[in-house]
Amino acid sequence: VNALTFDGTEPLLRTDYSEPVLVAGEAIIRPTRMGVCSTDIELAQGYMGFTGVLGHEFVGVVEKVADSTDEHWVGQRVVGTINCVCGECDQCRAGIREHCRNRTVLGIHNRDGCFAEQFLLPTQNLLAVPDNVDDDHAVFAEPLAAALQVQRQITVINRPYITVLGDGRLGLLVAQVLSRLNATVRVVGKHPDKLKHCEKWGIKSRLLQDVGLRQDQDIVVDCTGSAQGFATAAQMVRPRGTIVLKTTVAPQAVQESPIDLAPVVINEINVIGSRCGPFDQALQTLSAGEVDVISLISRRVRLADSAQALKTAKQPGVVKVLLEP
Amino acid sequence: VNALTFDGTEPLLRTDYSEPVLVAGEAIIRPTRMGVCSTDIELAQGYMGFTGVLGHEFVGVVEKVADSTDEHWVGQRVVGTINCVCGECDQCRAGIREHCRNRTVLGIHNRDGCFAEQFLLPTQNLLAVPDNVDDDHAVFAEPLAAALQVQRQITVINRPYITVLGDGRLGLLVAQVLSRLNATVRVVGKHPDKLKHCEKWGIKSRLLQDVGLRQDQDIVVDCTGSAQGFATAAQMVRPRGTIVLKTTVAPQAVQESPIDLAPVVINEINVIGSRCGPFDQALQTLSAGEVDVISLISRRVRLADSAQALKTAKQPGVVKVLLEP
Numbered sequence: 325v326n327a328l329t330f331d332g333t334e335p336l337l338r339t340d341y342s343e344p345v346l347v348a349g350e351a352i353i354r355p356t357r358m359g360v361c362s363t364d365i366e367l368a369q370g371y372m373g374f375t376g377v378l379g380h381e382f383v384g385v386v387e388k389v390a391d392s393t394d395e396h397w398v399g400q401r402v403v404g405t406i407n408c409v410c411g412e413c414d415q416c417r418a419g420i421r422e423h424c425r426n427r428t429v430l431g432i433h434n435r436d437g438c439f440a441e442q443f444l445l446p447t448q449n450l451l452a453v454p455d456n457v458d459d460d461h462a463v464f465a466e467p468l469a470a471a472l473q474v475q476r477q478i479t480v481i482n483r484p485y486i487t488v489l490g491d492g493r494l495g496l497l498v499a500q501v502l503s504r505l506n507a508t509v510r511v512v513g514k515h516p517d518k519l520k521h522c523e524k525w526g527i528k529s530r531l532l533q534d535v536g537l538r539q540d541q542d543i544v545v546d547c548t549g550s551a552q553g554f555a556t557a558a559q560m561v562r563p564r565g566t567i568v569l570k571t572t573v574a575p576q577a578v579q580e581s582p583i584d585l586a587p588v589v590i591n592e593i594n595v596i597g598s599r600c601g602p603f604d605q606a607l608q609t610l611s612a613g614e615v616d617v618i619s620l621i622s623r624r625v626r627l628a629d630s631a632q633a634l635k636t637a638k639q640p641g642v643v644k645v646l647l648e649p
Numbered sequence: 650v651n652a653l654t655f656d657g658t659e660p661l662l663r664t665d666y667s668e669p670v671l672v673a674g675e676a677i678i679r680p681t682r683m684g685v686c687s688t689d690i691e692l693a694q695g696y697m698g699f700t701g702v703l704g705h706e707f708v709g710v711v712e713k714v715a716d717s718t719d720e721h722w723v724g725q726r727v728v729g730t731i732n733c734v735c736g737e738c739d740q741c742r743a744g745i746r747e748h749c750r751n752r753t754v755l756g757i758h759n760r761d762g763c764f765a766e767q768f769l770l771p772t773q774n775l776l777a778v779p780d781n782v783d784d785d786h787a788v789f790a791e792p793l794a795a796a797l798q799v800q801r802q803i804t805v806i807n808r809p810y811i812t813v814l815g816d817g818r819l820g821l822l823v824a825q826v827l828s829r830l831n832a833t834v835r836v837v838g839k840h841p842d843k844l845k846h847c848e849k850w851g852i853k854s855r856l857l858q859d860v861g862l863r864q865d866q867d868i869v870v871d872c873t874g875s876a877q878g879f880a881t882a883a884q885m886v887r888p889r890g891t892i893v894l895k896t897t898v899a900p901q902a903v904q905e906s907p908i909d910l911a912p913v914v915i916n917e918i919n920v921i922g923s924r925c926g927p928f929d930q931a932l933q934t935l936s937a938g939e940v941d942v943i944s945l946i947s948r949r950v951r952l953a954d955s956a957q958a959l960k961t962a963k964q965p966g967v968v969k970v971l972l973e974p
Contacts, residue, residue: 420889423888423917477917554910563745570914571914583907584903585894585898585903586898588920590897592923593922594920594922595919595921597910597912597915597918
C-alpha cells in the first residue's frame with residue numbers, strides 16, 4: 325500500500341509498504357483525511373529517532389477488526405486517540421493512560437502512523453464521529469483535543485490575562501478554545517497573514533515585535549515550537565504566573581538557544597507541560613460548531629504527493645496541510 | 650567599617666567601607682552571625698552583575714532607627730526578610746510583596762548586604778527573635794524560610810514519594826522540613842559525608858550513582874544548584890509529577906549543560922520555581938526545635954577573614970559557613 329515513511333534520512337513515499345496485519349484488539353482503518361502536524365515535520369528530520377510510517381491526525385472508516393466483539397466498529401467513521409496503552413502498568417492503573425509506561429504512539433513512537441492507505445489502531449482508542457461533523461472538521465479532533473488540554477490544566481479566576489504565544493496550527497486552536505473562557509486572551513505571533521484569522525474570531529492579536537515584554541500576563545501558552553519561545557514566555561508572564569508548554573523543541577534548536585530556568589526560580593513561575601487531550605470533548609466542540617477549523621486549512625495534498633508536502637509545510641503562510649487518499 | 654564586598658572581579662574585605670546612612674523607614678543593624686549561601690558564592694563570581702557588600706543571611710541587634718515610631722526596635726535581636734519593597738506597584742498591591750517590581754534585595758540586588766559590621770534594612774522587614782532561639786539557630790531563619798516555601802507550594806496527598814535532590818545547605822534543610830509531612834522523603838546527593846546527617850534525622854538518603862532513574866517520584870525538589878540537576882530531576886519524576894526548582898544555576902553552567910524541556914511536555918510535568926519563604930514560620934520552627942541546624946555548621950570565620958572563607962565555602966564536606974563579627 326501507499327505510505328509516507330521516514331527511514332532515518334528523509335520522508336519517502338513507499339508504494340509497496342506491507343498491508344497492516346490485524347492483531348487482537350485492533351482495527352484496520354482506511355483514513356479519509358489526515359492532518360500534518362509540526363511533530364511530523366520534526367520526526368521527518370530525525371527528532372526522537374522515529375522510523376516507520378508517519379502521521380497521527382486522521383479521520384477514517386474502520387475496514388476490519390480482529391475480535392468478533394468489535395464487529396460493530398466495521399464501517400463506522402472514526403477518529404482515534406494516539407496513545408496505545410498496556411492497561412497494566414502503574415500509570416494505567418492510576419488512570420493516567422496517556423502516560424502508560426509501555427505505550428506505543430501512532431506515528432510517533434514504536435507504531436506505524438496513519439499517513440497510509442490503511443493502518444492499525446486498537447479499537448479501545450476509537451471514537452465514533454457524530455454525523456454532523458464532516459471529515460474536514462473531524463480530522464482536527466486530535467489537535468483540538470490537545471488545545472482543550474490546556475483549558476483542563478489552567479485555573480481561570482479573576483478574568484486572567486492570557487497570551488497564546490505562536491500563531492501556527494496549534495496556537496490558533498488554543499486561542500479559540502481559551503477565548504471561550506472568562507479571560508482576556510490575545511495571540512502574539514510573527515506572521516500577519518496567520519494572525520489575521522484572529523480578527524474574524526474576535527480575538528485580539530499582536531505582532532511579537534510590537535509587544536512590550538512586561539511580565540504582566542497571568543498565563544502564557546507557548547505554542548511556538550521554537551527554542552526562543554520559552555525565554556519570551558518568561559519575559560511575558562507575571563511573577564507567580566503560569567507558562568503552559570504546548571510544543572516541544574528539537575534538541576538541535578535547544579543547543580543554539582540555551583534555556584535559562586533562573587527566571588522560573590526568581591519569579592516563582594509555574595511551568596506546566598501539556599500534551600494530549602480529551603477527544604470526546606473535541607468532538608463535542610466540533611459538533612457544536614464552537615471553533616473554526618476550516619479557515620486553518622491552507623492546502624490539500626494527495627497521499628501520493630505527501631513527501632514533498634511535508635517538506636513544504638513549513639512555508640510562510642501555511643497553517644494546516646491536509647492529506648487525502 | 651569592615652565589609653566583605655564584590656567589586657566585579659573578586660570578593661574583597663574592605664576595612665574602610667563607609668558607615669551606613671539612615672534613611673526613612675530603615676534601621677542600622679549590627680549582625681552577630683551571618684550565613685554564607687551558594688548565592689553569595691555565585692554573586693562573588695559575577696552572577697547577576699551584583700557589586701557592593703555581599704550577604705543576606707543574618708541575626709543581629711538593631712542599633713539605630715530613622716523614625717521615632719520605630720524606636721521600640723532599638724536593642725532588639727532581629728532577623729530580617731531580604732526583599733525591600735515599594736508597597737505601591739501591582740505586585741505589592743496584590744499582596745505578593747516578595748515580587749515587588751521595584752524591590753531591592755539585601756546583598757543581591759541594588760542594596761548592600763549584611764556581611765559588614767553594620768548594615769541597613771527597612772524596619773518593616775524585621776522580625777524579633779524569640780528568646781529561646783539563640784544566634785546559631787536564628788541565623789538559619791532565611792534559608793529555613795526558603796525551605797518552608799517548598800512546603801507551601803506543593804500538594805501533599807496520598808503519601809507521595811518525594812526526592813530532595815542535592816545534599817548541600819539548602820537540600821538538608823528542605824529534607825528536614827518535608828520529612829515532617831505525610832510523605833516518603835529521601836535525599837539523593839553525591840557526598841557521603843553530607844548525606845550521613847540524614848541518618849540521625851531518620852531520613853532516607855542515597856548516593857545519586859546508586860539510584861535508579863525510573864520516573865517514579867511524585868515530587869522532586871532540585872536543590873543541586875547544578876545545571877545537570879534539572880535533567881536528573883526530569884528522569885526521576887513520574888509523568889504528571891512535580892519538580893520544584895529551589896536553586897538557580899549560573900548562566901555559564903547552563904551553556905555547558907543545555908536544559909531540554911521536552912520531557913516537561915511529553916510527561917506533562919509541573920515545574921514550580923521557589924524562592925523566599927515565610928520567616929515567621931521559620932522562627933516558630935526553630936523555636937519549637939523541629940529542625941536540626943547546628944549539625945549543618947561546618948566552620949566559623951571572622952568577618953575579617955571572610956574573603957578567603959567565601960572562596961573555600963565550596964570545599965568538599967563543607968555545609969554551612971558562619972561569619973562572626
